Amino acid sequence: MQLLLSLIILCAAVWGGLALYYQLPLSMPWRAASLLLWAGLSIFALLRLWHEGLLQGVLIYLALHMALLWWWNSLTPSNQHLWEDNVAQMTSGHVDGNQVTLFNVRNFTWRSETDYSPHWETRQYDLSKLQSVDMLTSHWGMEAIAHVLVSFGFSDGQFVTFSVEIRKKKGQQFSEIAGFFKQYELSILAADERDAVAVRPNIRGEDTFLYRIDMPEEIRRQLFLSYIEQANQLIEQPRFYNTITVNCTTLVLAMMQHISGGLPLDFRLLLTGYLPSYIEEQGGLTDGFDLSQLRTAGRITERSKQAAQSPAYSKIIRQGVPGW
Incomplete structure (x- = not known):
């Protein structure tokens, strides 16, 4: 004893x-x-x-x-700090029927990690034109660890990517250990794909994969609206990021559980590099292909570099991706 x-x-x-x-x-x-x-x-x-x-x-x-x-x-999160430029603003949204207005959509032009032109925009989307959901995983070292982004596509050609981000204060560096100890606040950020997606392979040297998600129309709509709801809540009620319990995967899982329920807990929700195999088991990836085929065809790293600042960036990175 x-x-x-x-x-x-x-x-x-x-x-x-x-x-x-x-x-x-x-x-x-x-x-x-x-x-x-x-x-x-x-x-x-x-x-x-x-x-x-x-x-x-x-x-x-x-x-x-x-x-x-x-x-x-007694330590409480706050939105009142001096933030790094790429998380200086927080996305929020307003919904009026099928019409959605997103405020502070990030659309930076990146030349390097320290050389960029910041742009924060207001954009409108028509939910009746929402036609696709893609999951992107971006690896920066270990195969088991990846950042997860979710991108929504519309029939008018627009794409918007949501990313659950830590809000680093000026001069702060990210640490997985520090992420357990209330070191970072949380943000849900909407961004243009040429920013949120391209910055990872093109600027940070990450290996990035795109998977088309097989999701019913009503669930797509509810997930999009859930991102907006969560983003608005974070403005009113700040939250701390946590490496395990509140991160880029667990927050999305919580939204999906609220929408449809029945998703089992799994170690791959923590080891996010293996998340595609979890989604495959839940029947969420494109039918008719095994995971290795989806991974090979969905590796957008080189296509992203070639597309660079092309206005057809979203179309180019999807070339050959099953489901597209």
């Missing part, structure tokens, strides 16, 4: 140390001193557990951790 309780306290203490490291509003010397104090108090609780009995050690650590949780729960 002592060993089990010690392991629980140790894990909780490590979590607490990381929370303090990422969130204490102190310069490094004072932050380091605070971490040493936390470690010392946690060790003291462990020593009391082993030498003075289980109850005393557990009660001491519980008091410490309750104080930590009180401070942790």
Whole structure:
């Protein structure tokens, strides 16, 4: 029992140390001193557990951790920060029957990660012309990890891509570990495909794949409207990003569960690079092709580079994609 309780306290203490490291509003010397104090108090609780009995050690650590949780729960998300340019605005939408107006649709012209021309636009869409949904996965290193985007196509030739993004403050770098500790706020961003899609293979060197999603007309419409609803809510009620529980996949899954339900939990919802195989098992990809064929035909990396700033970018990247 002592060993089990010690392991629980140790894990909780490590979590607490990381929370303090990422969130204490102190310069490094004072932050380091605070971490040493936390470690010392946690060790003291462990020593009391082993030498003075289980109850005393557990009660001491519980008091410490309750104080930590009180401070942790006082940390609230905010939309009032100085943000990086590419997430400086938040998309919102207004729906009037079939007519949808999206505000702050991003349409940057990217020449490099640091050289770009920012454009934020207001665009209109007719839901009666909504005819397609595509899922894009973009890999930047490990096969198992990818960023997921969802793109909606309209019969008048328009495409708009939704991406669940972290809102990095000026000078911030992304870290998967920091993503567990309230380091980033969350944003749902609508963008032109020549921005949201092309920036990944063309500028960031990512390997990007496009899959046509087999989705009934009414579900397509509800998913599009759900993105707008969630984006509007984030303006009114900011949320923290979380690497596991609130990310580019879990938020979309929650929307789909609300719309249609019945989607099973699966490890591939976390290892997003394998998400296409999950969608295939749910009958959501184009019939008549196996996953390897869909992946090969849907690899748009080189087509995206060739299309670059072409006004026919969306058409070019879809050439040869099954379902198109």
